[in-house]
Amino acid sequence: MEELTTIRHYLHRHPEVSQNEYKTQEYLLGLLEKLDTDSIQKTANTGILVTFKGQSPGKNILLRADIDALPIQETITTVYKSVTNGVSHKCGHDGHSTILYGVAKHFSANRPQQGNVYLLFQPAEENGWGARNVVADGFLNKLDIDFVFALHNLPGFSTHTIVCKTGSFTSSVVSIAAFFKGYTAHAAEPWNGRNPAAAMGRYMLKALELNHEDKPAYVTVTPVHTQMGEKAYGISAGEGEVHLTVRADSNDRLDNAIEQLKQFATDEAEKEALEVSFEMIEPFESNQNDTKAVAIIKKAAISNNLVYEDIAEGFRFGEDFGIFTNIWPGAMFGVGSGKDCYPLHHPAYDYPDEITATGIKMFIQIQKEAQQA
Numbered sequence: 001m002e003e004l005t006t007i008r009h010y011l012h013r014h015p016e017v018s019q020n021e022y023k024t025q026e027y028l029l030g031l032l033e034k035l036d037t038d039s040i041q042k043t044a045n046t047g048i049l050v051t052f053k054g055q056s057p058g059k060n061i062l063l064r065a066d067i068d069a070l071p072i073q074e075t076i077t078t079v080y081k082s083v084t085n086g087v088s089h090k091c092g093h094d095g096h097s098t099i100l101y102g103v104a105k106h107f108s109a110n111r112p113q114q115g116n117v118y119l120l121f122q123p124a125e126e127n128g129w130g131a132r133n134v135v136a137d138g139f140l141n142k143l144d145i146d147f148v149f150a151l152h153n154l155p156g157f158s159t160h161t162i163v164c165k166t167g168s169f170t171s172s173v174v175s176i177a178a179f180f181k182g183y184t185a186h187a188a189e190p191w192n193g194r195n196p197a198a199a200m201g202r203y204m205l206k207a208l209e210l211n212h213e214d215k216p217a218y219v220t221v222t223p224v225h226t227q228m229g230e231k232a233y234g235i236s237a238g239e240g241e242v243h244l245t246v247r248a249d250s251n252d253r254l255d256n257a258i259e260q261l262k263q264f265a266t267d268e269a270e271k272e273a274l275e276v277s278f279e280m281i282e283p284f285e286s287n288q289n290d291t292k293a294v295a296i297i298k299k300a301a302i303s304n305n306l307v308y309e310d311i312a313e314g315f316r317f318g319e320d321f322g323i324f325t326n327i328w329p330g331a332m333f334g335v336g337s338g339k340d341c342y343p344l345h346h347p348a349y350d351y352p353d354e355i356t357a358t359g360i361k362m363f364i365q366i367q368k369e370a371q372q373a
Contacts, residue, residue: 015069058114157336284318
């Protein structure tokens with residue numbers, strides 16, 4: 001564990017944001033290339049896919065860890081604190097990467113008895129593009145994957161507890177920006193222009209009416225940014241934009257909410273003779289945990305003498321592993337990182353090194369249990 005802790009601390013000291021994980025990739029490649037693997041290839045520009053072939057045919061399993069950090073200035077004062085101003089591992093991806101390296105080291109010394117194991121060190125989870133870019137590369141379509149699995153450390157749960165559920169484990173999330181365009185006029189004669197203020201205000205209020213809670217079903221609309229015109233007090237604004245983050249328990253419910261929002265914006269723009277356009281930002285598909293995959297995770301937890309907690313409701317955060325669970329059977333599970341731990345994305349959050357061994361044991365046992373599914 002000493003080596004793994006050293007690796008995790010190095011990754012923590014040298015964080016890189018989504019789609020810029022070049023040094024992280026270089027460091028991990030340096031470690032992985034010393035192992036006995038069947039192949040190592042780059043994917044999604046800054047990601048890595050490692051293959052370990054089984055001794056005999058069986059279920060082929062993809063295990064994934066994310067490697068990117070966040071644009072957050074951390075406040076911890078440990079010797080391994082981030083050396084990059086304004087960037088830090090506040091979601092524990094340094095720990096996830098370390099866990100997957102530990103799994104790689106295991107399979108390097110102990111080839112899978114059945115089935116191939118594919119280890120994906122995935123970039124750009126935080127902005128929702130990493131999994132999409134990996135799929136777009138096309139490598140995974142050639143691997144005959146039977147199951148996909150991922151984990152996430154979870155503050156608020158007892159250390160080492162394995163947390164999972166069937167169905168929606170994480171939210172379907174996307175941000176939608178609506179751009180309203182008219183034209184300016186003198187502020188003394190606003191009727192000679194097309195000011196978007198009224199349309200933007202009505203659109204915002206209608207958007208908030210979509211908030212709905214019928215647990216486990218929900219839709220949450222959160223205004224995150226608005227902008228209109230310039231600070232030029234003699235000019236009536238001619239354009240503006242409204243940015244909303246929308247999340248739901250399922251992809252279908254999110255898609256329906258987005259269509260309603262687009263219609264709201266279009267209707268309000270027409271009333272003011274404005275043009276309107278849209279941009280979808282940082283999309284995340286809901287992780288839909290497969291029943292068989294969840295059963296595999298539960299068996300692995302029991303085999304490792306770990307507490308297993310079947311939660312009733314999924315988590316509100318987005319996780320782009322949902323891209324994979326909507327293509328292949330699979331599941332994401334959580335590893336408790338302590339009830340008194342700072343929450344994810346908090347400036348003082350720090351992944352607890354004691355759960356690294358738990359994550360490694362879970363992934364290894366999952367691969368074994370999957371052969372019986």
